Amino acid sequence: MRSLYTKFLLYTLIIMSASFLIGFLLANAYYQNNLKPETDRKNMQIAKQIASYAESSDNPEDYLSTTASTGYQLFLKGPEKSSFFGNPFDGKDLPEEDVQRVIDGETYHGMRDFSAGIFVTGFFANELRNSVGVPVTIEGEPHALFLRPDIKLLFNEVHILFGQMAVVIVILSLLAMLLFSGILVHPIRKLSRTTNVIKKGDFTVHPDIHRKDEIGTLARNFSSMIDRLGEVDRLRRNFVSNVSHDFQTPLLNIRGYSHLLESPELSEEEKTEYIKIIQDETERLSTLSRQLLLLSSIEDSGNLIERQSFDIKRQLEETLRRYHWRISSEGLALTYTFDEATYSGNAELLQAVWDNLITNAIKYSKPDSSIHVSLQNMDKEITVSVRDEGIGMSEAEMSRAFDRFYRADEARSRTTDGTGLGLSIVKEVTDIHGGTASVSSIPGEGTVFTITLPHL
Amino acid sequence: MTSILITDDDPYIRKLVSRTLESSGYETYRASNADEAISVLDKSGIDLAVVDVMMPGTDGYTLTKIVTEDYGLPVILLTAKGELHDKEQGYRAGTDDYIVKPFEPKELLFRIEAVLRRYDKPNVQSLAAGELVIDRNNYDVRIGTSHLMLPLKEFDLLALLASTPNRVLSRDHLIEQVWGLEFEGDERTLNVHIKRLRERLAPLTHSVTIQTVRGVGYRLEVNG
Numbered sequence: 270m271r272s273l274y275t276k277f278l279l280y281t282l283i284i285m286s287a288s289f290l291i292g293f294l295l296a297n298a299y300y301q302n303n304l305k306p307e308t309d310r311k312n313m314q315i316a317k318q319i320a321s322y323a324e325s326s327d328n329p330e331d332y333l334s335t336t337a338s339t340g341y342q343l344f345l346k347g348p349e350k351s352s353f354f355g356n357p358f359d360g361k362d363l364p365e366e367d368v369q370r371v372i373d374g375e376t377y378h379g380m381r382d383f384s385a386g387i388f389v390t391g392f393f394a395n396e397l398r399n400s401v402g403v404p405v406t407i408e409g410e411p412h413a414l415f416l417r418p419d420i421k422l423l424f425n426e427v428h429i430l431f432g433q434m435a436v437v438i439v440i441l442s443l444l445a446m447l448l449f450s451g452i453l454v455h456p457i458r459k460l461s462r463t464t465n466v467i468k469k470g471d472f473t474v475h476p477d478i479h480r481k482d483e484i485g486t487l488a489r490n491f492s493s494m495i496d497r498l499g500e501v502d503r504l505r506r507n508f509v510s511n512v513s514h515d516f517q518t519p520l521l522n523i524r525g526y527s528h529l530l531e532s533p534e535l536s537e538e539e540k541t542e543y544i545k546i547i548q549d550e551t552e553r554l555s556t557l558s559r560q561l562l563l564l565s566s567i568e569d570s571g572n573l574i575e576r577q578s579f580d581i582k583r584q585l586e587e588t589l590r591r592y593h594w595r596i597s598s599e600g601l602a603l604t605y606t607f608d609e610a611t612y613s614g615n616a617e618l619l620q621a622v623w624d625n626l627i628t629n630a631i632k633y634s635k636p637d638s639s640i641h642v643s644l645q646n647m648d649k650e651i652t653v654s655v656r657d658e659g660i661g662m663s664e665a666e667m668s669r670a671f672d673r674f675y676r677a678d679e680a681r682s683r684t685t686d687g688t689g690l691g692l693s694i695v696k697e698v699t700d701i702h703g704g705t706a707s708v709s710s711i712p713g714e715g716t717v718f719t720i721t722l723p724h725l
Numbered sequence: 726m727t728s729i730l731i732t733d734d735d736p737y738i739r740k741l742v743s744r745t746l747e748s749s750g751y752e753t754y755r756a757s758n759a760d761e762a763i764s765v766l767d768k769s770g771i772d773l774a775v776v777d778v779m780m781p782g783t784d785g786y787t788l789t790k791i792v793t794e795d796y797g798l799p800v801i802l803l804t805a806k807g808e809l810h811d812k813e814q815g816y817r818a819g820t821d822d823y824i825v826k827p828f829e830p831k832e833l834l835f836r837i838e839a840v841l842r843r844y845d846k847p848n849v850q851s852l853a854a855g856e857l858v859i860d861r862n863n864y865d866v867r868i869g870t871s872h873l874m875l876p877l878k879e880f881d882l883l884a885l886l887a888s889t890p891n892r893v894l895s896r897d898h899l900i901e902q903v904w905g906l907e908f909e910g911d912e913r914t915l916n917v918h919i920k921r922l923r924e925r926l927a928p929l930t931h932s933v934t935i936q937t938v939r940g941v942g943y944r945l946e947v948n949g
Contacts, residue, residue: 552827555827589874590863593835593864593874594831594832594835594836595832596874596876597835597874597875597876597877598831598835598876600876601876602873602874602875602876602879602921602925603873603874604871604872604873604874604925604929605871605872605874606870606871606872607870607872637921639925
């Protein structure tokens with residue numbers, strides 16, 4: 270199982286082994302470089318003392334074997350015989366000439382000069398070469414006495430103690446690691462279970478994790494992400510049901526009224542009325558599909574829109590000119606004041622903004638009133654405002670004005686071919702230009718829509 | 726009678742547009758492509774061409790170029806998309822106006838009327854009265870840096886009054902010039918239009934006022 274548990278255990282073991290190895294190597298290096306001469310010196314002193322005692326002893330061999338039993342390994346080389354005292358050496362080879370030199374009166378510094386491999390501690394090497402040697406005169410004959418502390422004897426218990434300690438440390442660390450990784454792994458498993466639920470489309474679950482560390486932060490972020498996803502999902506469902514409703518209703522009307530038109534005993538008045546209804550409904554469908562297409566193209570492009578510098582003043586003037594006939598046929602007047610301005614943005618999308626704002630203003634204007642449009646070109650931004658002298662909006666209506674499919678007045682909108690998408694297009698287009706769309710209104714007096722577009 | 730050529734490859738649109746125009750008193754000719762259009766232009770006295778952009782064979786831009794340059798006639802382009810690119814290409818080809826499908830027949834009529842007016846009186850001078858500059862070609866009233874777009878009847882009324890500043894124009898004269906001889910509306914219609922004009926001008930300028938001359942008519946007075 271490649272679970273986090275096994276990984277934690279494995280890594281702990283690897284870390285422990287690695288630190289042991291590194292610790293060993295460092296200690297060995299320290300011994301080789303710093304401790305060796307010191308050990309050699311200490312042992313040389315002891316050897317010399319033992320030699321001088323042995324020289325003055327009545328029975329040197331007895332003395333040496335007693336000394337050996339206090340924790341030393343000794344080797345005595347005489348002209349005729351050589352003898353070992355204490356525990357045997359693992360390696361007994363010692364060059365003849367070295368022995369001879371000691372017999373001749375020199376000292377032998379095997380401990381100092383002993384060179385061991387990287388992985389062998391000189392300190393523990395139980396070899397005859399790794400000893401100190403001193404000349405000693407026994408029964409008038411020159412001998413050589415080699416000495417090395419019996420590490421095994423001296424440190425055996427310490428070894429066992431340290432060994433047990435190491436084993437306990439390893440086992441406890443591994444257990445603690447398991448426990449600790451449990452603390453980490455548990456919430457992660459919870460999060461993973463939650464994602465599985467969300468994958469099935471349930472956005473009501475939240476991971477039950479309350480912590481103050483990074484995992485707690487992750488869980489909180491995760492929770493708010495779920496909320497956001499749930500909200501998006503809800504909007505999408507609403508959107509789809511709204512769209513199908515908004516398509517179905519006019520279709521139903523068109524079908525119904527065209528059937529009514531087939532009836533021969535209709536008055537001219539009724540005919541005209543039914544035809545008008547069919548016209549209005551097709552207009553609604555046409556607007557709706559155009560707006561949906563635009564919205565989806567905005568969403569597809571995300572924030573990566575194609576920007577080009579264009580004469581925004583001219584665009585607005587042309588837009589107003591195009592609506593002149595509608596403004597005129599509604600008996601409305603329009604005043605406009607435009608600064609000279611070029612803007613780097615997506616002209617096609619912005620065209621949709623002006624279209625929506627102006628048709629909106631026309632739609633909600635009172636008879637014989639005026640619409641006021643202005644374009645102000647400032648250092649950092651362009652502000653376009655469209656003000657009507659219409660029915661206005663309440664606070665609640667304003668707060669929802671830019672929502673998709675929201676219509677200030679359901680009943681009235683039915684007669685003014687609103688799709689409820691226009692202002693949400695306005696908002697999304699300004700958003701992707703990094704600008705803002707805002708509305709302020711006094712019920713009964715009129716509404717101002719203000720679009721602010723920052724210069725790049 | 727004014728004759729209008731409709732060029733579109735869709736038979737329903739041709740029929741729809743021509744019916745709409747005929748019901749408003751225009752004579753219409755139909756063509757389904759550029760070649761047909763050119764042969765109609767050669768045979769009949771056409772005053773204005775309505776041209777669809779997307780056509781098989783020679784496209785609408787090319788036809789527009791031919792109509793404007795070789796025949797010197799005004800063109801209104803029909804385009805399916807409101808794309809800026811299309812518009813610019815259209816204006817480069819020499820179109821006088823463009824209209825985006827789907828359009829309301831009323832809108833097309835309004836555009837045709839405006840384009841024809843511009844062609845009939847190509848050099849109508851702008852009128853100045855007080856701070857007002859009245860551009861009769863574009864139905865535009867400029868006051869300083871602001872512009873005022875009026876309903877057409879109100880514009881005509883203002884232009885008429887401004888053409889003879891400080892002189893009284895009689896009610897009958899105004900009604901005849903603005904609404905035509907056949908006008909059968911209420912006497913009050915003129916009063917209402919004058920009232921609205923005053924309301925609309927008041928917040929914009931004090932340099933002109935429309936004075937009522939009792940029993941006679943109205944006078945546009947330039948102040949100061």
